[in-house]
Amino acid sequence: MGECKLDHPHEDVAKKLESQKSVLPADISEKLDRFLNDTHPQETLNTLFHLLKKYDLASSEEQQERNKKLLTLVS
Structure with a gap:
């Protein structure tokens, strides 16, 4: 995931x-x-958006990595 402005x-x-x-x-x-x-x-919203963006197209390994980051973000 690249940096988004x-x-x-x-x-x-x-x-x-x-x-x-x-x-x-x-x-x-x-x-x-x-x-x-x-x-x-705003930074949290941006991070969440990019973790969700194209989640459906990510490999299962990438999805697992994003899942960890999503759980960390919401806890």
Whole structure:
């Protein structure tokens, strides 16, 4: 995942999560839903967006790595 200079608003992050729910593990999806109920710094939103971006196209190894990062982000 390269460095992105765009700020992704909460709405875009929520849409990206919705688009990836069918491939995300259910427990992570639920945690992310709860996580997005709160307000977070822009940097956190950007990180979350990029972890979710093209998640469905990532290899299973890459998905596992992203899952670890997603869980770290929401805990």
